[in-house]
Amino acid sequence: MDLNVCIVGAAGDGVKEAGELAAELFAHFGYSVFVYQEYQSIIRGGHNASIVRMSDREINSHRKYFDLMICLEDYAYELYRPYLRGDLIYDTKFKCGGIGIPMTEIIKEEQEPNIFRNAASLGALAAYLDIEFDILERIFSDRFGARAKDDITIAKAAYEYYRSRYDPKMRLEKIGRRKKLVSGAVAIAEGLISAGLTHFYAYPMTPASPILHYLIKKREIVAYQPESEIAAVGMAIGSAYAGKRSATGTSGGGFALMAESISLAGMAEIPLLVIEAQRTSPSTGMATYHGQEDLYFAMHPAHGEFPMAVACPYSVEEAFYLSAELMNIAWKYQIPAILLTDKNLVESYKTAEIERTNLIEEIEIVKSSEGEYMRYEVTESGISKYAVPPAIVKANSNEHDEFGITTDDASVRTQMHEKRMLKENLLREDIRDRAWKFFLKGKDTIVTWGSTFGPVYEVAEELGYRVAVPRYLRPFIKPGLAHAVVVEQNYTGQLAKLLEMHGVEVKRVNKWDGRPFTPDELRELLG
């Protein structure tokens, strides 16, 4: 079974929440669920869509065409109608053919505001799928607790209305245990916490903000929104200097502001973790839409040469593990580390098993204030022992000697710069075996990165391709490939170009309209 449901309405209609609750409903029956949220940079009005796909096999994407559309506004209906290939449930306040439910009348009767039509739409959905109402009631209660009463009343009214006039279109059977639903943002945040995050600073920017929203509610984490992205990254560096695992998160524009401080972390050898959640660019682009245009920017974000790690998760589960892995790398090598992700991964929800656990790889930290500490001691590996106050530790953005004292001595500079750069080679060997993930078997290989993996994998399985995904983009490990089809969401083919530089012959498949690839589109392009 594979069902793709689209709920559309205006911003302020509670479309996003309806999508999440529908996803919870499907997850209850043991299905794999993926929710893609499409919305505009508008607080009220416009058009929002929550595309909820469920399947009895593992999925990581939504589909282009809808088996069912639940529509709350007529103009939104017009926009999304071309993709409807099945039934329509709509609010009878406007006219169009399909299953009409008087959602507006129901909420008026209950004297609730317009937003409660989302509860009515869920009631109708439950009836459409022949689900016992108790189950939907429990989904509401789990989400809203005692406040769920009004939602339940309205959903029930819509449910009964449907049953009195229409037949259920299918019957949803339980195929397994209830699955947990997780967003990419939560997976990233939980991954960081598992690797010891205690301090998080971020300035609001779509699509990275949900990470801040989630962490700010955690009482064991110091999370704060300072005056700017520059302040956020500076605070993260300050906290790491004082010995706490810290991070910051932003999107391309904010990342640009952080550039100078990333270079500082490189010179001062401070562990710094930055989440860069890409959206449509350049500049403000389309603030709430998807893109993969920042690969080179993330790989080389700032002036000068310094060792760095850039990693890119391809699924919600992977976002959890890779965030933790990258935090450990930042601390082990005392370098800036960038988690490069994208809107479709961060803001999408998926059924995934993520358990917070201790993933911290401890490093030795000197805290003794006895004597003067050689923070930048030249060692064979290039890694000096980390020290934090009360050790007399001197961090420096200037070139410095082993104690951290400013210098422009040619021989000290030569030695220090080499010491730092050595670490990238060490890191390269460290990640070599986990830099790429390969899936399936096939005559040709599709290479992709980030959330584009979801639709690619699905189609590759059908069409007989092998799939290769880089987890690490820097240090970049050359995959053993002579040629590849490279699928990514930018105009120039950034990953494709990177592979070409490493001698791989590539065929580009690109899209840059702000909407994530769907398997349907890729089937046409790759079939």
Next chain:
Amino acid sequence: MKSKIEWCPGCGNFGILKAFRRVIERLESEGVKRGRIVSVAGIGCHGRMPDYLDIPTFHTIHGRVLPLMTGIKLANPELLVSGFSGDGDALNEGMEHFIHAAKRNTDVALFLHNNQVFGLTTGQFTATTPRGKKTRTTPAGNPEWPINPALIALVSGATFIARGFAGNVSQLSDLMYDAIKHRGFAFVEILQPCITFNNTWDYYRENVYVAEPAESFDEALKLVSDGVATGLLFRTEKQTFEETLLNSLRVPKKSCERDMRSREFHSDP
């Protein structure tokens, strides 16, 4: 770890360094270990301070002294965090951080070396350069009116505002010490002659005077506006940023609570 001092002979920074070294000695004599006294510095002539101090330091990039100090204090409230910044560093590139640090009353002390000129980059105008002054980048005279940093600190919500003079080391040292002891955002503007590009030694020696602290905010507005008034200008009490933020969390906040009970520093645990 002794470094050769690389300021111009006659630079106001010598007095500031001397004053701060006295603060370290004074805190040590009270049982505070040097490792707990952490200082950050930005870019400019003042940025050399960390090299000359035997305490934990962070020499950061231009304008970013305060975010680092805030991050350090939030990570370890047991540390006594102070920072050195220049007029260009704090008020040109770093202005947003300056206003916001005062606004949130973060528990750190900022020492502003105000010589009204970019010294290290050889004499361009800054946010505090007097109107009409000819500099390398204002050959016809500075067309802008200068900012009064103490006034900005006051109206932004700083709870300790003082002004010292690099030529009065003992007064400056006391002000720095009190600023570090103060719970909340403490700001000390230091009138600092730049011997090479803005030699104000004679002017300050003749004009600075020691004022009595203002009793009210309105009085303080007037007092801080007088750019040659030195000493503690205004002091008030507010909950600090760290107390507010950390008290709502389940994270270590020992030192915040301890400092709230007592003004005095305790020796190291």
